[in-house]
Amino acid sequence: MNQNSPDFPLSGTEALLSVFRNHASGITIITSRTTQGEPIGFTASSITSLGSNPPLVSMNIAQGSSSYEHMSPGTKVAIHTMDENTVDLAIRFAGPKEQRFSGDEQVGPFELPILECPSVLIGTVRERFEVEKNAVLVISAELASEEKVANRPLVYFQRGYHVIGDRIADNS
Amino acid sequence: MNQNSPDFPLSGTEALLSVFRNHASGITIITSRTTQGEPIGFTASSITSLGSNPPLVSMNIAQGSSSYEHMSPGTKVAIHTMDENTVDLAIRFAGPKEQRFSGDEQVGPFELPILECPSVLIGTVRERFEVEKNAVLVISAELASEEKVANRPLVYFQRGYHVIGDRIADNS
Numbered sequence: 089m090n091q092n093s094p095d096f097p098l099s100g101t102e103a104l105l106s107v108f109r110n111h112a113s114g115i116t117i118i119t120s121r122t123t124q125g126e127p128i129g130f131t132a133s134s135i136t137s138l139g140s141n142p143p144l145v146s147m148n149i150a151q152g153s154s155s156y157e158h159m160s161p162g163t164k165v166a167i168h169t170m171d172e173n174t175v176d177l178a179i180r181f182a183g184p185k186e187q188r189f190s191g192d193e194q195v196g197p198f199e200l201p202i203l204e205c206p207s208v209l210i211g212t213v214r215e216r217f218e219v220e221k222n223a224v225l226v227i228s229a230e231l232a233s234e235e236k237v238a239n240r241p242l243v244y245f246q247r248g249y250h251v252i253g254d255r256i257a258d259n260s
Numbered sequence: 261m262n263q264n265s266p267d268f269p270l271s272g273t274e275a276l277l278s279v280f281r282n283h284a285s286g287i288t289i290i291t292s293r294t295t296q297g298e299p300i301g302f303t304a305s306s307i308t309s310l311g312s313n314p315p316l317v318s319m320n321i322a323q324g325s326s327s328y329e330h331m332s333p334g335t336k337v338a339i340h341t342m343d344e345n346t347v348d349l350a351i352r353f354a355g356p357k358e359q360r361f362s363g364d365e366q367v368g369p370f371e372l373p374i375l376e377c378p379s380v381l382i383g384t385v386r387e388r389f390e391v392e393k394n395a396v397l398v399i400s401a402e403l404a405s406e407e408k409v410a411n412r413p414l415v416y417f418q419r420g421y422h423v424i425g426d427r428i429a430d431n432s
Contacts, residue, residue: 096369096382096403103404104315107381110341112286112413112424113308136285136306138320139394143276146320146396148310169282175429182431197265209279210268217389217396222311224318224389224396231268232275241284243415243424244431252284252415253425257347259354259416 112245117168117181118147119193119201122158127189127201130155131182133244135167143229145211151221154185159225163213164198167227168205171239172251177203178242179249197231206241208233284417289340289353290319291365291373294330299361299373302327303354305416307339315401317383323393326357331397335385336370339399340377343411344423349375350414351421369403378413380405 098106119129130153138144145167149156159165170178181188189201196202197210215226240251270278291301302325310316317339321328331337342350353360361373368374369382387398412423 095374095405096380097406098404099402101312101315101401103381104309104312104317104401106407107339107341107379107401107404108309109407110343110379110413111288111307112284112415114284114286114415116283134308134310134318135283136308136320137276137280138306138396139322139392140273140276142392143273144391144394145276146306146318148308148318150311167279169279171282172428179429179431197268207279207282208268209275215389215391217387217398219316219387219398220311220314222316224310224398226389226391226396229273229276229279230271232270232279233267234269235278235281240425241282241417243284243286245413245424245427247431248427249429249431250424250427252417252422253412255417255420255422256344257351257421259351259419259421 109246112243115170115178115242115244117177117203119166120158120163121199128155128158129181129188129201131178138226145227145229147225149223149225151223159213161213161216164200165211165213165227166196166200166202167209168203169207170242171206172242173239174205175242175249206236206239281418284415287342287350287414287416289349289375291338292330292335293371300327300330301353301360301373303350310398317399317401319397321395321397323395331385333385333388336372337383337385337399338368338372338374339381340375341379342414343378344414345411346377347414347421378408378411
């Protein structure tokens with residue numbers, strides 16, 4: 089078998105998109121504030137733990153996104169986890185920018201806009217690695233809201249929001 | 261409200277771990293081959309799309325993991341998506357190293373070990389950003405197996421494997 093194998097007929101962008109149609113990812117909302125004090129926020133499906141000691145998180149962002157210029161090292165951010173009760177927020181923060189903040193946010197540490205979600209992690213952008221038209225952000229985790237018993241978290245799959253279903257195995 | 265707010269009582273590592281208990285992540289298996297030709301593989305919950313043009317994927321890895329030395333720029337890797345029918349593989353590739361490959365793998369492009377999974381993405385490690393004791397890998401996506409209709413993909417949540425459940429909203 090070689091790289092022209094009939095078992096691997098897809099290449100490049102088509103290969104990536106096809107495989108990610110079979111992959112689910114957890115949903116969060118990221119909020120922050122511009123240097124002018126305006127609240128910003130967006131729904132993100134790329135938040136991933138990068139290590140617990142020191143506590144670090146990574147996320148991916150397109151350099152073309154309107155939030156990109158604000159997400160530079162030193163910026164404070166709030167990462168909100170989502171569940172079935174907050175799917176309306178996930179949809180709103182993936183929609184038109186001018187409709188995202190409707191006055192239902194609180195003001196949290198560092199003046200961050202805080203939404204009503206199962207849990208909130210506050211941190212500081214520490215590094216930004218640019219790769220082609222995108223970037224990987226590394227965020228230092230600093231503070232979190234009190235732990236609540238989670239409802240079923242929200243995941244993104246095939247262009248829609250899903251709750252998670254049955255537990256079929258433990259990590260033994 | 262300030263950073264000592266009673267609404268944000270957790271800090272540091274405790275804050276990170278608490279919030280990620282409310283977050284689900286998609287599961288994959290990564291395989292590769294050492295320069296000596298030995299197959300290596302592990303279950304990973306950090307595979308994330310980084311951009312589609314050019315097609316890029318990111319993943320996070322601990323520098324202390326046994327696979328780390330092999331995952332350097334230029335290394336070919338196969339990323340396998342998982343579903344409810346392949347949870348036994350996910351468990352096996354998170355378990356003892358000597359039990360991961362049991363002879364049921366195929367040999368794919370670039371001699372990569374290929375497991376029977378819903379879809380497989382083949383690529384090359386392009387960059388490795390080291391951060392504290394961890395690293396972010398950027399992988400160029402190159403080839404993929406033919407697209408199949410996915411079963412419910414596997415996600416990791418609260419130390420166990422789950423299938424995804426009901427679709428509750430479209431991304432309109």
